Amino acid sequence: MFVPLYQVDAFASRRFAGNPAAVMVLDAFAADEHLQAIARENNLAETAFLVPDGPDFHLRWFTPTVEVPLCGHATLASAAVVMERLAPERRSVIFHSASGPLTVSRAETGYVMNFPARPMIQTMIPDTMAAALERFPVEVLVDQFNYLALLETADHVRQLAPDLAAIARLDRGGLILTAPGDGGYDCVSRYFAPAKGIPEDPVTGGAHCALAPYWAARLGKTSLRAFQASARGGELLCRVVGDRVELEGSCAFYLEGRADIRC
Structure with missing residues (x-):
C-alpha cells in the first residue's frame, strides 16, 4: 500500500x-x-x-x-x-x-497552533538530574511530562553537555533546560528526551507549552519570543491565552x- x-x-x-x-x-x-x-x-x-x-x-x-x-x-x-x-x-x-x-x-509568516498550557510546580532537584548536569540549576520544576531546570545564563544552556543516560533514568519523559534569553529573545531552551528515543530534540512545541506560562509569569508579559538553542535551532512566538498556549x-x-x- x-x-x-x-x-x-x-x-x-x-x-x-x-x-x-x-x-x-x-x-x-x-x-x-x-x-x-x-x-x-x-x-x-x-x-x-x-x-x-x-x-x-x-x-x-x-x-x-x-x-x-x-x-x-x-x-x-x-x-x-x-x-x-x-x-x-x-x-x-x-x-x-x-x-x-x-x-x-x-x-x-506561518501557522499558529493552539495547545493546552502545561503549568509546572517547583520541586527539589532529583539525584538523577544532579548527576546529569554539569552545574546546579537555579530552580527545578516538574509537570506530568517533564522536568524543567532553570540555569543562570543563555550561554550555560548552549554549552551544557548533559549525561543523557542519567536523563533517561528520570521519572519523567524529558528534561527542559532554560535561561533568560539573549539576542532579543525572552528565553532560550534545549530539550532532552533519551527515554523516548530522542537524545536532543531540535525544536519542541510541547516543551513550550510549559515554557510559555513559566516565562510569562516571571517576565510579566503574555507574548514571548523564544529560541531553542539546539544545533539546528528554532524560533517560536508564544502567547499565553488563559489556560491555552499559542505557538507560532x-x-x-x-x-x-x-x-x-x-x-
Whole structure:
C-alpha cells in the first residue's frame, strides 16, 4: 500500500533548520505496532499520522520508540501539509488527538497552533538530574511530562553537555533546560528526551507549552519570543491565552513522495 509521505522542517523559515517531521496521510490508522515500525523506519524525532474525518483530521505522533500524547513540531508540519498540499484554500484545520482538539490557523509568516498550557510546580532537584548536569540549576520544576531546570545564563544552556543516560533514568519523559534569553529573545531552551528515543530534540512545541506560562509569569508579559538553542535551532512566538498556549512558527518542505508501508 502506497501512501503520501512528506518531510517538513518545522519552526524554520528555510530548509535544514528547525525540527524535521515526517507526515503520512492514511485512510485509517494501522495497528499500533505497524505505526511504530513505520516511525522507526522514518527515523526522525516524530512521525505524524493523519486520517481524514470530514473537514477535520485525526492525528497521532510516534517517535522511533514510543507514541507520545502531544508533539508541537509534527502538528505544525501536519498543518502545513493540509494547508499547502491537500487543501491550499483552507485557512485553518482541527486535529483530534490524545491531547484533545488542536486548532492550527494560518498566520502572516506561518501557522499558529493552539495547545493546552502545561503549568509546572517547583520541586527539589532529583539525584538523577544532579548527576546529569554539569552545574546546579537555579530552580527545578516538574509537570506530568517533564522536568524543567532553570540555569543562570543563555550561554550555560548552549554549552551544557548533559549525561543523557542519567536523563533517561528520570521519572519523567524529558528534561527542559532554560535561561533568560539573549539576542532579543525572552528565553532560550534545549530539550532532552533519551527515554523516548530522542537524545536532543531540535525544536519542541510541547516543551513550550510549559515554557510559555513559566516565562510569562516571571517576565510579566503574555507574548514571548523564544529560541531553542539546539544545533539546528528554532524560533517560536508564544502567547499565553488563559489556560491555552499559542505557538507560532514557519515550515519548509524538504521531501515529498510516497511510501510503501506493506509489512
